[in-house]
Amino acid sequence: MRYLPEIFANNRRWAEAVRRERPGYLPGLNVSQNPRFLWIGCSDSRVPANEICGLQPGEMFKHRNVANLVRENDPNCQAVIQYAVHTLKVRHIVVCGHYHCGGVRAAMDDTPQDGPLAGWLAPVRDLRQHEGSSLAGLDSEEQRWNRLCELNVIEQVRSLAALPLVRQTWDEGRPLSLHGWMYEFHTGLLHDLDTSISGPQATAPS
Ligand code: CO
Secondary structure, three states, X not given: OOHHHHHHHHHHHHHHHHHHHOOOHHHHHOOOOOOOEEEEEEOXXXXXXXXXXXXXXXOEEEEEEXXXXXXXXXXXXXXXXXXXXXXXXXOEEEEEEEOOXXXXXXXXXXXXXXXXXXXXXXXXXXXXXXXXXXXXXXXXXXXXXHHHHHHHHHHHHHHHHHOHHHHHHHHOOOOOEEEEEEEOOOOOOEEEOOOOEOOHHHHOOO
């Protein structure tokens, strides 16, 4: 149990430092938040979203789940998107995956799995089957794994573009752009997958 008191001590140091360096900043968060974008990322502990983007509390609205999936039948994710788009009026939604994703890796495993995780990862498993021939052309299992991580992000951006919540925003003429990014642990760098979509005209079946 030593670990938890340490977290409270860390928290006090952090809060004191912020209050000292930016007086008024934390009390201002009591009043409102004004995030510029919604981040949909993996739950992975190695992806500290605010830190890698250089953003402070209040600047990024977030939803995280295993393998950064956007599913129309997931009320959790849909509620976050609704609040972000309709109430906070964010102008960008970023799906950020990462290489060496354990969730994607689990979906590549051919041994039968059970429990909620197996059901949750079923769309990634389907994607892997669908992309089987393109993945087979890669040299190593690690390359196939990392390519599937990328393809999964591209797929989630497409799913976002098809959501009624997103279509409605575009129909109303409000600006909203969708983006697919990847994060790489060993360099600490973000990569844009150039899969951005800014309106319904850009979402013709490919
Ligand atoms: Co992951």
